[in-house]
Amino acid sequence: MSECQHVGELPLPEPAPLSDTCRECLAIGxxxxxxxxxxxxxxxxxxxxxxxxxxxxxxxxxGHAVMRSFEPGEDWRWCFVDSLIV
Structure with missing residues (x-):
């Protein structure tokens, strides 16, 4: 996997999830x-x-650049800015 500057800027430890699903989807059904x-x-x-x-x-x-899959058994991350799996 490639690296990008945004990975090094992430807070440690990883932030706790604010919910267990997409709240925006729930709000609109x-x-x-x-x-x-x-x-x-x-x-x-x-x-x-x-x-x-x-x-x-x-x-x-x-502008939060890096996310990861929140699916069971997946741990890949994506940088939106660099369009890279990191």
């Missing part, structure tokens, strides 16, 4: 597909396969 955890603040959002793409929306609103 949508079903989230594949959850993502923001590694800067703990926001949980749905992925780009979901109709509303709340994880990407969170990045666009906050």
């Amino acid at each position: 949508s079903h989230p597909v594949q959850l993502r955890l923001c590694l800067e603040c703990g926001h949980v959002g749905c992925c780009d396969s979901s109709p509303h793409q709340h994880a990407t929306g969170h990045f666009k609103e906050t």
Whole structure:
């Protein structure tokens, strides 16, 4: 996997998830597909396969660059800025 400067800027330890699902999807009655955890603040959002793409929306609103899969058995991370699996 590639490295980017944003990984080195992440808080340690990893932030606790703020929820166990995408709250934005729940609020509008949508079903989230594949959850993502923001590694800067703990926001949980749905992925780009979901109709509303709340994880990407969170990045666009906050600039929080790195998220990881919040799915059981997955631990990969994605940097929105560098478009890299990190």
